[in-house]
Amino acid sequence: MxxxxxxxxxxxxxxxDLPTPRVVTEAMNTAIADGKTGYCPGAGIPALREALADDVNMRRGTSYTPENVVVQPGGKPVITKFLQAVMNEGEEVLYPNPGFPIYESQIEYLGGIAKAYRYVPTERGFAIDLDQVESLITPKTRAIIYNDLQNPISAESTDAEREAVAQLAIEHDLWVLSDEAYFEMRYSGESKSIASLPGMAERTVILYTFSKKFAMTGWRLGAAIAPPEIAGVISTMNTNNESCTTHFIQYAGAEALRGDQTxxxxxxxxxxxxxxxxxxxxxxxxxxxxxxxxxxxxxxxxxxxxxxxxxxxxxxxxxxxxxxxxxxxxxxxxxxxxxxxxxxxxxxxxxxxxxxxxxxxxxxxxxxxxxxx
Known part of the structure; x- marks a missing residue:
């Protein structure tokens, strides 16, 4: 039309449709001029992994190290690699519906059984139907995908809801993919991560992306923040899938995190x-x-x-x-x-x-x- x-x-x-901050684009141009155009470590350059660990810890109250950080060409690959790392064919994964459609398609594409959990409308927006979530868990359930600050419905968990999801994951020994793409896209209040709750860092993979906060949707830069055993598997997948995330873009990402935030x-x-x-x-x-x-x-x-x-x-x-x-x-x-x-x-x-x-x-x-x- x-x-x-x-x-x-x-x-x-x-x-x-807003421009990427100039400090980011200038850092990329400098990296290209400095010859950062070849292969680099599959898990990401040390400068970016360190910057991500520091930034995530500061904003979430966690204690990650660079070894927990695996850089990705965007946020989406974290979904696929998380599922490949923790799910076998025929196992079940719970996911939010309505929710980001890639959850459902990737679970099924990789041979898993996608089990949708719903939201119910409230005066403040939408809330997870926790009773339904619990009813969906079986001995075959391997993981739950949890998207606080949610696309498409903009739902945000209360502390009680977040803690209830964490408790279910612990009780049933589930892996958790915490999609935090919009963690800093908020207009009031303060975001919290399920990974910061007791017993959750060791079973949670955080999906981190530069796309939203830094207006870098087309740059394709993100990361998985994961327990060491899962980080190692995802790093190996990086080497097999794409060798590495674009070298010079990673320097731009490090500057995005550490540079001027105006x-x-x-x-x-x-x-x-x-x-x-x-x-x-x-x-x-x-x-x-x-x-x-x-x-x-x-x-x-x-x-x-x-x-x-x-x-x-x-x-x-x-x-x-x-x-x-x-x-x-x-x-x-x-x-x-x-x-x-x-x-x-x-x-x-x-x-x-x-x-x-x-x-x-x-x-x-x-x-x-x-x-x-």
Whole structure:
């Protein structure tokens, strides 16, 4: 539609249209000029592994060393390599649904049994159905994927919920993948990691990514922060899969962590303004129910009544008709895992990270007019 001249408002893609901080790009250019263009250790260069261990410990209250850090070409590879390290074919892995769709696809691709756990709506947003999680655990369950500050629903665990998940993992001897991609993408409060709870560091792999905080989505830089035995397996996988993460980009990552944070803070301030703009419009649309999250860069409103008012019964049809009528593109709940039995509400996801405030207000204003017409 865009190629045909239609104006598109791309709320569907969780990318960031803001520039990577200059200190990061300058560090990369310097590394290239200095000849950091060859192979490097599969686990990552020492400077970056040390910087990551220090940064993670400072923000999470943990005690990792560089030996716990395995650099990756992005955050996604951590999901696959975690599963390869801890799961055999036919074993079960619990994962959040709705959730990042790569969890479900990778579990099944690698021969595992993907068992979805759900969220329930509350006044503050969404909460994990802990009773359901416990009911899903069997002797074949090997791991649970846990995404605090969650994509797509922006859910954030309370201390009690996080501790309950940790207790289940300990009681049933489960490995935990803690996807912390949005750990620092928050507008108030303080993030906490499940890995910092007693008994959890030795069974948890943290997924770390530079994509969000530093606006480095296309750079493909991340890390697994893992117990030594799992870090060693993932490091071996690195050597076999890609040899190493791009050498000069790792120096940029080290500077991102240790260098001036002025532009990094500006990214978060800009995203806060975009969140407020998107929420301001969506919360006024008749038939739309939405909570205001304090983290990530997504909004996940209930559009059940809005769909009924438009006479549309299926949520993907709703998104298609909205796109053609307004140019506003967004994902639906069905993009984030197969719907579970008993779901009777329809949700959609808006990513506001790739549009300036004026386009957010303009596009969502068109959507509001269409829904209410």
């Amino acid at each position: 865009g190629a045909k001249g239609h104006r598109i408002y791309p709320f569907h893609l969780g990318d960031i 532009e990094v803070k500006a990214i978060l301030d800009t995203l806060r303004g975009r969140r407020d703009a998107a929420f301001d419009v969506l919360s006024t649309i008749k038939g739309v129910t939405i909570a205001k999250p304090e983290s990530t860069f997504y909004l996940f409103p209930d559009v059940t009544e809005a769909m009924a008012a438009k006479g549309i019964e299926e949520v993907n049809a709703f998104s298609t008709e909205a796109l053609h009528a307004t140019g506003v593109s967004f994902c639906t709940r069905k993009h984030f895992g197969r719907p579970q039995p008993g779901e009777d509400r329809d949700y959609v996801r808006f990513a506001y990270s790739g549009l300036p405030e004026e386009h957010i207000r303009g596009g969502l204003g068109l959507l509001k007019s269409w829904i209410e017409s």
